[in-house]
Amino acid sequence: MLRLPLKEMQASSGMFKSNAPLIRRLLILLQFLPGVLSWGKEGHYATCKIAEGLLTQEAITTVKMLLPDYANGDLASLCSWADEIRHNPRWRWTGPLHYIDTPDFKCNYDYCRDCHDFAGRKDRCAAGAIYNYSTQLSYYGLPASEQKYNLTEALLFLSHFIGDIHQPLHVGFTGDAGGNTITVRWYRRKTNLHHVWDNMIIESALKKFYNLNLAVLVETLRTNILEDWSADIPSWEVCESNQTVCPNLHASESIRLACKFAYRNATPGSTLGDEYFLTRLPIVEKRLAQGGVRLAAVLNRIFVPVQPSRLRSDS
Numbered sequence: 425m426l427r428l429p430l431k432e433m434q435a436s437s438g439m440f441k442s443n444a445p446l447i448r449r450l451l452i453l454l455q456f457l458p459g460v461l462s463w464g465k466e467g468h469y470a471t472c473k474i475a476e477g478l479l480t481q482e483a484i485t486t487v488k489m490l491l492p493d494y495a496n497g498d499l500a501s502l503c504s505w506a507d508e509i510r511h512n513p514r515w516r517w518t519g520p521l522h523y524i525d526t527p528d529f530k531c532n533y534d535y536c537r538d539c540h541d542f543a544g545r546k547d548r549c550a551a552g553a554i555y556n557y558s559t560q561l562s563y564y565g566l567p568a569s570e571q572k573y574n575l576t577e578a579l580l581f582l583s584h585f586i587g588d589i590h591q592p593l594h595v596g597f598t599g600d601a602g603g604n605t606i607t608v609r610w611y612r613r614k615t616n617l618h619h620v621w622d623n624m625i626i627e628s629a630l631k632k633f634y635n636l637n638l639a640v641l642v643e644t645l646r647t648n649i650l651e652d653w654s655a656d657i658p659s660w661e662v663c664e665s666n667q668t669v670c671p672n673l674h675a676s677e678s679i680r681l682a683c684k685f686a687y688r689n690a691t692p693g694s695t696l697g698d699e700y701f702l703t704r705l706p707i708v709e710k711r712l713a714q715g716g717v718r719l720a721a722v723l724n725r726i727f728v729p730v731q732p733s734r735l736r737s738d739s
């Protein structure tokens with residue numbers, strides 16, 4: 425079901441219309457600030473890089489047109505933008521759009537029950553944001569004078585939130601804030617369970633298996649998409665009833681994976697080592713790949729050659 429866009433989500437900030445050098449400096453500064461982010465930079469980069477390789481020519485052209493010049497046509501380079509701005513007072517309202525809190529120990533997800541922010545405002549969660557920004561992007565063919573939305577922001581938010589919703593603990597229990605309050609040790613390092621799934625599993629994999637080279641990890645996932653997972657790809661891409669996006673499906677998968685793999689054997693105070701790492705890494709890698717395949721499928725469905733009749737009926 426298509427959700428109505430939220431007022432704030434609709435708002436066009438004009439951030440990408442001017443001041444690009446200033447914003448670039450701001451983003452560089454923000455990279456050094458600590459904070460609770462989501463799928464780390466590496467995870468979002470991998471997801472968007474995989475998506476880039478699966479776009480149609482029409483989608484590639486439109487994505488490049490929407491990206492700011494300094495991205496040099498590379499969507500992946502800006503896929504963590506939504507994390508970099510979220511602690512800025514002007515963008516703080518976007519915080520709840522990165523995740524979904526579900527009832528403790530239920531292991532299921534329901535849009536009407538779970539898609540709201542901490543104050544109970546409906547549609548303010550990752551699934552609501554995916555509905556909203558995909559709807560905004562569907563107006564990309566309108567003449568600039570009739571454009572209500574900032575489509576650069578819509579593209580970057582959509583690309584980021586499709587990544588987030590595939591991180592199992594971004595659809596996690598309310599009581600522990602998706603694992604953020606579960607303190608654990610990752611080998612010898614003190615951290616929390618959410619951070620393990622955002623960053624540590626990927627970082628350890630890069631060290632142990634990919635020679636600290638993110639491009640090698642991305643290439644390995646691409647090979648798996650073409651080989652081991654190839655039979656599953658059509659089922660990953662499709663949405664029920666031919667919908668453009670299906671975040672409810674992805675959220676349901678995530679909370680099931682969170683219960684089965686993330687929370688299991690990761691009680692507060694536990695030390696997670698090889699056994700946890702080696703059994704969970706395949707889940708993380710598959711979710712990165714699924715996020716990329718689905719982001720591409722969504723952008724390919726949205727960015728089709730514009731039919732004049734479609735615009736007239738939508739406007």
Ligand SMILES: [Zn+2]
Pocket residue numbers: 461462463506507522584588
């Ligand atoms: Zn995020």
